[in-house]
Amino acid sequence: MSSTKIFLKSSDDKTFEIDETAARASETLKNIIDGGCLDGVIPLPNVSSNILPKVIEYCKKHGGDNGSSKKIANGGVDKDKEILPDYDEEEDKREKVRVDELKKWEEEYMDFDQQVLYDLMLAANYLHIKGLLDLTVEKAASMIRGRTPDQIRENFNINSDFTPEEEEEMILIEDEWDDEWAFD
Amino acid sequence: MELTECEKASKQSDGERERSGPGLAWELVPLHMWENILSRLTISSLFRTKSVCKTWRNVIISESFLSAYRLVNHQECYFVLFADFNHQKVAAAYNPTENKWVLISLSFVSSSCPSTCCRLRRALVSHDGLVLAEDEKGSIVVLNLFTQAHRVLPPMLPMIWTRVLAIIGEGYTSYKIVAVSSALWDKIGLQIYDSRTNRWEAKDEIEVKYANFESAAYLDGLLYCLNIPEKLFAFDLEKGSWHFIDLKMPPLISSRLLVCRGDLLLVGGHVEFGVKWGIGIWELDRLAKKWKKICSMPDHLFCKFGRGAIYEFLTVECHGKICFYTDLSTDVLMYDLLENRWWWLPCCPLENSQNKLSWFGHGVEPRIDELV
Numbered sequence: 095m096s097s098t099k100i101f102l103k104s105s106d107d108k109t110f111e112i113d114e115t116a117a118r119a120s121e122t123l124k125n126i127i128d129g130g131c132l133d134g135v136i137p138l139p140n141v142s143s144n145i146l147p148k149v150i151e152y153c154k155k156h157g158g159d160n161g162s163s164k165k166i167a168n169g170g171v172d173k174d175k176e177i178l179p180d181y182d183e184e185e186d187k188r189e190k191v192r193v194d195e196l197k198k199w200e201e202e203y204m205d206f207d208q209q210v211l212y213d214l215m216l217a218a219n220y221l222h223i224k225g226l227l228d229l230t231v232e233k234a235a236s237m238i239r240g241r242t243p244d245q246i247r248e249n250f251n252i253n254s255d256f257t258p259e260e261e262e263e264m265i266l267i268e269d270e271w272d273d274e275w276a277f278d
Numbered sequence: 279m280e281l282t283e284c285e286k287a288s289k290q291s292d293g294e295r296e297r298s299g300p301g302l303a304w305e306l307v308p309l310h311m312w313e314n315i316l317s318r319l320t321i322s323s324l325f326r327t328k329s330v331c332k333t334w335r336n337v338i339i340s341e342s343f344l345s346a347y348r349l350v351n352h353q354e355c356y357f358v359l360f361a362d363f364n365h366q367k368v369a370a371a372y373n374p375t376e377n378k379w380v381l382i383s384l385s386f387v388s389s390s391c392p393s394t395c396c397r398l399r400r401a402l403v404s405h406d407g408l409v410l411a412e413d414e415k416g417s418i419v420v421l422n423l424f425t426q427a428h429r430v431l432p433p434m435l436p437m438i439w440t441r442v443l444a445i446i447g448e449g450y451t452s453y454k455i456v457a458v459s460s461a462l463w464d465k466i467g468l469q470i471y472d473s474r475t476n477r478w479e480a481k482d483e484i485e486v487k488y489a490n491f492e493s494a495a496y497l498d499g500l501l502y503c504l505n506i507p508e509k510l511f512a513f514d515l516e517k518g519s520w521h522f523i524d525l526k527m528p529p530l531i532s533s534r535l536l537v538c539r540g541d542l543l544l545v546g547g548h549v550e551f552g553v554k555w556g557i558g559i560w561e562l563d564r565l566a567k568k569w570k571k572i573c574s575m576p577d578h579l580f581c582k583f584g585r586g587a588i589y590e591f592l593t594v595e596c597h598g599k600i601c602f603y604t605d606l607s608t609d610v611l612m613y614d615l616l617e618n619r620w621w622w623l624p625c626c627p628l629e630n631s632q633n634k635l636s637w638f639g640h641g642v643e644p645r646i647d648e649l650v
Contacts, residue, residue, distance in 0.1 A: 212304065212307075219308070219311060227314075231311065231318065232318060235316075235318040235319060238315070238323060238327060239319060240323065242326060243327070243329045247330055247331070252304055252330060252331050252334075253331070254330070254331055255331050255332045256329075256331070
């Protein structure tokens with residue numbers, strides 16, 4: 095299936111090329127394409143050239159194969175199930191390999207620093223790429239889990255905006271909570 | 279952009295904590311995304327998170343976050359098994375997912391409203407995230423152990439030999455409490471507390487021989503009550519009426535009703551063929567109107583648990599897991615109904631302290647949204 099090329103322009107005026115099938119991983123881009131207002135280049139004023147290639151990399155992995163062909167594969171399984179019981183097993187095996195491979199790819203793909211996470215999460219939100227949003231949000235959540243409020247503030251560069259009195263009260267609550275949950 | 283970063287940095291250097299690395303504007307992340315991130319946390323992480331900054335705290339206490347959080351099933355449950363009501367004022371809770379004990383403070387009850395409420399004495403009943411406990415003066419308190427929210431209930435209507443049977447949550451915003459009284463030998467009095475009106479209300483009496491309701495479990499609008507010996511009643515909460523359920527009950531010792539995944543279960547000790555002691559779990563087949571035995575405690579575990587015979591033993595159910603405890607030892611045995619797995623709990627850390635531990639005995643699903 096040869097596909098139409100689409101051009102995306104980053105906030106700093108750099109143009110990137112992407113297959114239409116890959117671009118459809120993004121709800122926002124899909125709507126623009128389907129809306130027929132495609133005028134050569136789609137400007138993305140909220141996504142910089144630093145992060146756009148990373149987004150495109152994700153779309154390439156997920157856009158083409160995940161959407162359309164999976165549905166066909168599933169339909170095939172259902173139809174052949176009754177006639178060829180062995181087919182099911184083969185398909186299962188293939189599916190498992192595919193999932194394992196995807197997991198490994200995601201692991202490598204998600205190996206980046208905070209700056210990238212921040213940009214990528216906002217880009218995924220803006221472009222409505224659900225899978226990517228899930229991955230990035232999950233990574234952000236993992237930076238909170240099992241950490242103290244101080245560590246969390248450091249991780250996210252957040253300043254506590256509580257007044258000194260509130261802060262004191264908060265510290266009391268924190269200490270109490272830490273004590274309560276102290277058994278490891 | 280760079281200038282503002284410098285300004286920020288210089289402002290922070292006087293007195294405030296220094297920033298490490300480039301200053302990312304995480305504060306600018308839209309609120310709905312914070313909701314998305316925070317809703318993935320378990321309740322214990324979420325509590326620490328509350329004190330990170332005002333924005334986060336406001337997200338966590340907002341109505342939209344709470345409804346989003348409700349949708350994510352965090353599948354957490356805590357078996358709050360032991361408590362030191364007198365000295366440390368803490369309860370020890372076992373988390374089966376992490377195979378770990380944690381301590382939960384109980385001191386907030388008496389410290390926050392000393393005029394109305396004193397030290398807790400015992401836990402009565404529980405449902406989802408709520409526990410109903412009695413303090414030393416006999417007042418009844420509804421607690422959410424995880425948010426520390428609590429409410430001291432108005433006194434019950436004057437009835438003799440009152441026993442609280444159940445607390446029943448209604449959609450995490452309100453709840454009812456059912457209490458029975460068996461002052462007369464052939465009648466049972468009933469009163470129900472409604473959190474929306476904050477009042478106890480008396481209901482019709484029911485005629486029952488040997489009124490001795492031991493255990494109750496709520497399922498599909500009916501509160502099933504076990505009347506010892508060997509009778510099962512159901513109270514229709516909506517209609518306020520009682521039904522006698524005509525089915526043969528297995529003769530059991532220390533029997534208790536439980537609800538697990540939409541099924542009514544009965545746990546108890548029994549004697550097989552007049553000689554062999556054991557502990558079993560039965561499931562109610564509602565169509566066939568029969569109790570069907572679904573499992574037994576394996577002999578080698580029963581030997582250690584009951585020392586070969588059965589005395590009174592206690593059970594607590596939460597999320598398809600049942601724990602067994604006797605006064606004979608400090609060992610607690612857990613059974614996972616879905617995985618068909620038995621295991622002994624690690625030693626409870628409160629055990630080491632000098633004080634005598636009390637049995638708390640409730641399975642609690644931590645909820646931040648459940649109101650008291």
